[in-house]
Amino acid sequence: MRTPLIVGNWKMYKTVDEAVHYVKDLCNLVKNINDVNVVIAPTFIALHATAKAVRNNKVKIAAQDLYWKAEGAFTGEISGALIHACGTQYVIIGHSERRAMFAETDTHVRKKVTAALTHSLTPIVCIGETLDQRESGKTFDILDHQIATNLADIKTEQLAQLVIAYEPVWAIGTGKNATPMQAAEAHSHIRSHLASTFGKEAAVQCHIIYGGSVKPKNIQELIAQPDVDGALVGGASLEVQAFFEIISRSRKATV
Ligand code: PGA
Secondary structure (H helix, E strand, O other): OOOOEEEEEOOOOOOHHHHHHHHHHHHHHOOOOOOOEEEEEOOHHHHHHHHHHOOOOOEEEEEOOOEOOOOOOOOOOOEHHHHHHOOOOEEEEOOHHHHHHOOOOHHHHHHHHHHHHHOOOEEEEEEOOOHHHHHOOOHHHHHHHHHHHHOOOOOHHHHHHOEEEEOOHHHOOOOOOOOHHHHHHHHHHHHHHHHHHHOHHHHOOOEEEEEOOOOOOOHHHHHOOOOOOEEEEOHHHOOHHHHHHHHHOOOOOOO
């Protein structure tokens, strides 16, 4: 039912030419993989060219952020309408780097999720606790708060169109991934929370992917956990062979 989803988040790396070259290579590498969905999130300036390069292929493109207004005098911002018009299908929202470095709040994330859905983009909503919060036993409270506020405007029938990325902040770019047990526990908690808010039927349709130091060597044990439906990959997505390894090792019997 939930086909594994592997998303490469390139952050602020790669020129447009490098991005196009990479996605063409990736399309070739994954052409025979039908049981994993693959998404690349380049910078805004590479969205149009990469979306064009992957047209009619199984690789899809994501933006790394959006602004919630459709258009207007908002210097420097990019709307869901503009992102969708250049052939993009997904958008990452509320990444911990945006929350920590660019003052993004739960209210901003809530508005961005609605804007994404309005413009036919699949939101990949990032949630997760810091090391302090984990060590003081607050992980589940933080996740509950983020789900409740970030998805406050979501209707039951929209849940299947959402992807939740559980990204413990202490695991991002640190080489310290959550253990399979920690990931399993958090993902199962998130799904239970979704079930209590939206009903079990809707909750089982929502993809919950894991992010934080995912590498070819640890993906298999993470994806083997029943509620881990894929991965959001930063550093290890920058090199096409490593990313392809992660995709190949993500195949599992769909649940
Ligand atoms: P990482 O980044 O794989 O480099 O830890 C993950 C992310 O930021 O989404």
